[in-house]
Amino acid sequence: MKKIIAVLMAGMMTASVFAGCGGSGGSSGSSGSSASDTQSSADDGGAQVKDANLVDVSMFGEEDNISLKVWCAHKATGLVEKQIEEFKKAYPEKKFENIEVVAVGEGDAGTQMLNDASTAADVFSFASDQLNKLVGAKVIAPVAFTKAVTEMNAETTVEAGTLDGTLYAYPQTNDNGYYLVYDKSVVSEDKTGKLEDILAACKDAGKKFIFDSGNGFYSCTYAFTAGVKINGLEKDGVTQKFTEYDEEEAVKTLQAFSKLMHDYSGTYTSLDVAQIASGFSTGTLGAGIDGSWNTAADKDALKDNFGAAKLPTINVDGTDKQLVSLFGYKYIGVNAASKFPASAQILAYYLAGETCQQQRAEELGWGPSNKNVQQMDVVTKSDIQQAIKAQSENACVQVNIATTFWDPMANLGNKLIADKTDPSDADYFKKLLQETIANIRDEG
Amino acid sequence: MIKSYKFRRRIANFFIYILLAILGIIWISPFVYLVLHSFRQESMTTVPYLIPHEWTLNNYIELFNVSGSSSINFPRWFLNTLVVAIFSCMISTISVLAVSYTFSRLRFGARKKLMNVAMILGMFPGFMTMIAIYYLLKAMGLNQNLIALVICYSSGAGLGFQISKGFFDTIPRALDEAATIDGATKNQIFWRIILPMSKPIVVYTVLTSFIGPWCDFILAKIIMGDKRELYTVAIGLQSMVSAEFINSYYKQFLAGSVLVAIPITTLFLIMQRYYVEGVTAGGVKG
Numbered sequence: 001m002k003k004i005i006a007v008l009m010a011g012m013m014t015a016s017v018f019a020g021c022g023g024s025g026g027s028s029g030s031s032g033s034s035a036s037d038t039q040s041s042a043d044d045g046g047a048q049v050k051d052a053n054l055v056d057v058s059m060f061g062e063e064d065n066i067s068l069k070v071w072c073a074h075k076a077t078g079l080v081e082k083q084i085e086e087f088k089k090a091y092p093e094k095k096f097e098n099i100e101v102v103a104v105g106e107g108d109a110g111t112q113m114l115n116d117a118s119t120a121a122d123v124f125s126f127a128s129d130q131l132n133k134l135v136g137a138k139v140i141a142p143v144a145f146t147k148a149v150t151e152m153n154a155e156t157t158v159e160a161g162t163l164d165g166t167l168y169a170y171p172q173t174n175d176n177g178y179y180l181v182y183d184k185s186v187v188s189e190d191k192t193g194k195l196e197d198i199l200a201a202c203k204d205a206g207k208k209f210i211f212d213s214g215n216g217f218y219s220c221t222y223a224f225t226a227g228v229k230i231n232g233l234e235k236d237g238v239t240q241k242f243t244e245y246d247e248e249e250a251v252k253t254l255q256a257f258s259k260l261m262h263d264y265s266g267t268y269t270s271l272d273v274a275q276i277a278s279g280f281s282t283g284t285l286g287a288g289i290d291g292s293w294n295t296a297a298d299k300d301a302l303k304d305n306f307g308a309a310k311l312p313t314i315n316v317d318g319t320d321k322q323l324v325s326l327f328g329y330k331y332i333g334v335n336a337a338s339k340f341p342a343s344a345q346i347l348a349y350y351l352a353g354e355t356c357q358q359q360r361a362e363e364l365g366w367g368p369s370n371k372n373v374q375q376m377d378v379v380t381k382s383d384i385q386q387a388i389k390a391q392s393e394n395a396c397v398q399v400n401i402a403t404t405f406w407d408p409m410a411n412l413g414n415k416l417i418a419d420k421t422d423p424s425d426a427d428y429f430k431k432l433l434q435e436t437i438a439n440i441r442d443e444g
Numbered sequence: 445m446i447k448s449y450k451f452r453r454r455i456a457n458f459f460i461y462i463l464l465a466i467l468g469i470i471w472i473s474p475f476v477y478l479v480l481h482s483f484r485q486e487s488m489t490t491v492p493y494l495i496p497h498e499w500t501l502n503n504y505i506e507l508f509n510v511s512g513s514s515s516i517n518f519p520r521w522f523l524n525t526l527v528v529a530i531f532s533c534m535i536s537t538i539s540v541l542a543v544s545y546t547f548s549r550l551r552f553g554a555r556k557k558l559m560n561v562a563m564i565l566g567m568f569p570g571f572m573t574m575i576a577i578y579y580l581l582k583a584m585g586l587n588q589n590l591i592a593l594v595i596c597y598s599s600g601a602g603l604g605f606q607i608s609k610g611f612f613d614t615i616p617r618a619l620d621e622a623a624t625i626d627g628a629t630k631n632q633i634f635w636r637i638i639l640p641m642s643k644p645i646v647v648y649t650v651l652t653s654f655i656g657p658w659c660d661f662i663l664a665k666i667i668m669g670d671k672r673e674l675y676t677v678a679i680g681l682q683s684m685v686s687a688e689f690i691n692s693y694y695k696q697f698l699a700g701s702v703l704v705a706i707p708i709t710t711l712f713l714i715m716q717r718y719y720v721e722g723v724t725a726g727g728v729k730g
Contacts, residue, residue, distance in 0.1 A: 071670065074515050074688050102670045103515035105688040112670060116578070119587060119669055274690045278489040297488065297691040 049148040052372070053353035055346055057093050059144075066343045067097040070351075071112075071121035074103035075296070079363055080351065087350045099347070106176075106330050113139050113335070122338040123348045126169075127176055128160050128328040129398045135163050141336040143167045144345040152354065157329045157369040160399040169331035170352035173360075174374070175292045175367025176398065177327035178218060178273075179391045180312060182287035183207075183280060184305040192287075192309040194320065199264040202286030208279060210288035212413075213261075213270035216406030217326060218289060219413025223436065224324035224396055225314065226253035232400045240402040240440050249316075251429045256316045258416045259423035270417050277301045292388055295365055308383050310390035325391055328398030329369060361385075408439035482698040489694045503699040515672050516693060518700050521680035524590060526707065528676065529657040531594045536601030536653040541646065544608035545634050549620060562603045570600065571662040578666050588671040596663050597656050604652075611645040612638060647718035655708055677704050 048056045060066075072080045084099050102121065104112055110130030113120045117139040126134070134140040143149055146167045150158050157171035180192060186205045191197040202209045212218045224230075227245040234241050261268045271279075277294060279285030280301035289311065290298060299306045311323035332352045338344040350356065357368040361378045367388050368374055379385045415421060415432055422428065477494065484491070485498035507518045547559055577596065578587065586592040615638060623633045639646065657664075661678045668674050675683070677700070683689060684697040 069670075077515065102672065103688075104670050105686065107687060115666065116582070116587075116669065119582075121670070274489045274687070274694075277691050278487045278491065282487045282491060284492070293688075294691065301488070 049145050049349075052148075052152055052370070053350055053355050054090055055145065055349060057091055059342060059346055060091070060094055061342045063094075063340050063343050065095050065097050066340050067099065068123060068338075068340060068344055068347060069100045069102060069121040070347070071102055071104040071109055071124035073105055073125065073293075075293075076125075076360065076364060076366075077101050077103050079359060083351060083356050083359065084347075086355075087347060090350070091346075094343075110134055113137075113333075117335055117337045120335055120337075122335050122340065122344040123351065124333050124335065125172060125330055126333055127330055127398070129401050131161065131163060131168060131331070132400065134333065135168055139336050140168050141334045141338070141341060141345070143170060143334075143348075144342070145349055149349070149352070152371065153369045154371055154374065156397070160329055160397055161331055169333045170348050171329060171369035172332050172352050172357070173330040173366045174369040174392065175385075175388050176330050177325055177388065177391060177395060178289050178291045178311075179325075179387045180287060180309045181276065181280075181290045181295075181298045182307045182309070183285065183302055184307045186286035187307070189307060189309075192307065193312055195260060195312040195314045195323070198287050198312055199260060199267055203264055203267045205286055207267075207286035208269050208284055209264070209267055209286055210269055210271050210273070210276050210279065210290075212273055212289070213417045214410050214414050215272075216409035216413075218273075219416075220396075220405070220409040221289075221311070221323055221325050222254060222257050222413060222416060223250075223409065223433075224326070225257075225321055226250035226433075228433070228437070229324070229396050230401065230405070233402060238402055239442065240405055242437065247430065247433070250433055251426055253314070253316050253321060254416060254429045254433060255423050255426060256314055258421055258429070260314070261417045262421070262423050265419075268417070270413065292367065292384075295384055308387040310387050310394065322394050325395045326398050327392050327395030330366075402440065404442050405440050408436045411439075412436045478698055478701055482695065482702045484695060484698075488691050503695045504703075507696045507699050507703070516680070516684060516689065516696075517673060518677075518680065518696070518703075520673055521675050521677045522703070524674060525657055525676040525678075528590055528593045528597065529654050529707075532597035532601075532657055533650060533654040535594065535598035536656075537646065537649045539598065539602045540605055540608055540649050540653070541639070541642075542634070543602040544605040544612055545638060547605060548609045548612035549617075549633075549638075550630065562605070566603050574663055574666050577663070581667065588668055588674060590674060592667050593657065593664060593676070596667070597660065598653070601653060608642075608645050608649060611642060615641055644718045647715045651711065651715055654711060658704060658708055 048059045050056055070080060070084070081101050084101065088096050088099070104121070104124070106125045106127045109121075109124045109126040110133055113124065113126075113134060114137050117137075120139075131140075143161075149167060149170055153171040154174055157174050158167060161167055161169045161171055180198075182192060182198070186207055187198055187201045191201055199209055213222075227243075227250050229243045229245070231241045231243045233239060273288070273290050273294060276285065276288040276290045277297035277300070279288070280298060295308075311325055313320035313322050315321075332348045334341070334344045334348050354370050354372055357366075357370045357373045358376065358378070360366040361368050361373060361376070365382070365384060367385050368379065373379065379389075412432065480494065480496060481491075482503055483499050483501065484496035485500040485502070486496070510517045510519060547555065581587050581589075581592045581595070586595070619637055619641075620633055623637050628636070657676060659678060660676075661682065664676045665679045665682075668676075668679060672680075672683075681697055681700050681704070684693040684700065690697075
């Protein structure tokens with residue numbers, strides 16, 4: 001009797017496993033076919049677009065009782081929820097069962113999409129450097145309203161969202177980078193132009209200057225400023241290409257950085273950017289290089305003393321060289337496996353549209369990619385937005401970056417600031433630069 | 445001679461205690477930091493000194509002050525973990541003890557082979573198969589579900605039978621034989637004779653299987669994905685120090701970490717006496 005029960009139980013368990021397989025297989029098949037439907041309508045152009053936010057309701061096609069999931073940054077969830085309410089009102093003909101907003105950061109979205117696209121969001125925000133992976137894994141659907149989106153947004157943001165002639169994502173922001181934040185009571189505004197002045201002011205006040213040199217995202221500034229800039233990928237799609245550069249000049253620049261770090265050792269510190277807002281609030285910090293997404297926290301900590309500017313210059317052999325940073329954009333993408341592909345496209349179009357971008361610029365301080373919003377007071381009259389914009393003109397675009405890029409760059413920063421490094425030893429820096437490039441290109 | 449021996453011993457002890465004290469301080473300092481700074485008022489993230497300047501309970505209060513659809517919901521995570529821990533603790537305790545009893549008392553064809561297989565399987569870390577586990581659970585429609593966590597934590601538990609089996613081996617077989625002569629079945633022997641005599645090892649099994657869900661990160665993370673309301677404390681706390689949240693939640697993270705220690709510590713203190721007995725007793729082969 002017991003044996004019979006045991007066999008029965010085992011049978012049931014196996015059956016339930018296979019039953020589950022059948023079900024999910026079927027649904028993934030159907031969503032696959034509907035994804036290709038969107039692709040066929042992808043090049044329809046701007047004919048169905050009503051304005052900068054809405055499209056013709058016929059674009060929904062057969063879809064009704066729509067339920068979608070949206071991923072956006074934690075800080076934006078409240079606003080996006082409000083925007084989605086507006087979205088629902090804008091299409092009274094359609095019934096929306098549930099549009100869920102989940103906090104998944106732009107930095108993390110790409111990884112989560114690749115983990116399992118079928119449980120991921122239908123509409124998600126992500127940073128520009130993830131586009132390669134997403135397209136490579138075929139989890140992102142091309143933009144359905146290419147013509148309208150191209151016309152509305154700044155050229156650079158559209159360009160960075162395009163791969164092999166197809167626009168894959170709706171540009172959302174034009175601000176994903178870092179810039180100089182400073183305490184006006186420590187560093188006066190006229191001194192923010194030169195790195196040397198900033199460090200001297202911080203040292204005089206007994207305060208620190210934070211530049212996270214142990215993180216490739218920030219420390220690549222050293223290489224870029226030295227003239228070693230990235231230039232897309234080789235034909236194999238994985239090896240980083242660099243622009244032509246003058247090695248002697250590059251070495252001199254690295255030496256200049258290292259000299260500053262050692263002259264101002266104790267002032268020039270390499271700490272995580274999370275320490276910047278914290279340092280301002282405890283009054284131990286004079287200035288720092290911080291990301292645009294931390295602006296609100298920095299501002300809270302400094303109140304009226306908060307100052308923002310583009311990155312300073314560094315003096316190399318008598319000439320002031322502008323620091324060159326890494327700069328990216330944020331996009332809204334549509335999951336290729338979405339069960340409501342057309343609705344997801346329409347929602348993405350709305351969230352990346354003019355009104356929503358304006359609201360995010362006003363309430364969250366996000367720099368817009370939309371050309372019209374860029375001309376509005378909220379952008380043109382904001383010091384922060386202007387600082388970010390000025391820095392974006394001195395930056396490498398964060399797109400087509402090899403996965404091997406980050407660690408060697410972090411290593412470069414760590415070596416520059418290390419105590420035992422001798423800033424006058426040119427051969428050392430020449431070797432360091434060559435090794436860094438070789439490691440990034442995986443030739444080492 | 446005796447005096448000098450005493451003297452030498454004192455000197456030796458002195459250095460040993462110094463060494464132990466240093467090691468003790470190193471070991472305990474993270475906990476001291478954690479507790480002290482969970483009561484810190486000033487600054488947002490870390491500060492370069494140990495003793496906070498202003499003290500507050502706010503970090504704890506805010507942790508439990510969750511507004512409607514907030515992404516950070518510590519009380520809910522705490523409850524999730526507790527529920528998962530209780531259920532997986534019950535299931536895995538029973539399965540571990542049953543497997544141990546079987547290998548200790550019953551004799552059947554593949555006994556030795558099965559024990560070897562279990563030993564080899566036990567050498568691979570559990571998360572090695574996480575992708576496969578994820579897709580299996582998904583096929584059963586169990587992904588992003590607390591039941592999935594209970595299954596993950598308890599289904600493989602039987603493989604960890606070695607210590608309990610060692611303990612059961614020390615209980616004289618004469619007891620089993622006497623019970624058999626009195627007409628008891630194997631099942632009755634297990635529940636009525638062996639278990640009441642094995643309190644230490646039962647406690648040990650309960651403790652280890654209860655702690656598991658509080659510490660596991662990898663499996664919970666991959667199963668839950670973006671379902672924030674079903675997070676366990678481990679992934680929840682980690683998400684509080686991710687780039688997006690760290691500026692506003694760092695101190696609450698410290699407070700949360702202190703609170704997580706409470707259920708485990710309480711259980712541990714209550715059962716500590718048996719715990720030591722259990723581990724050592726299981727290690728001795730009779």
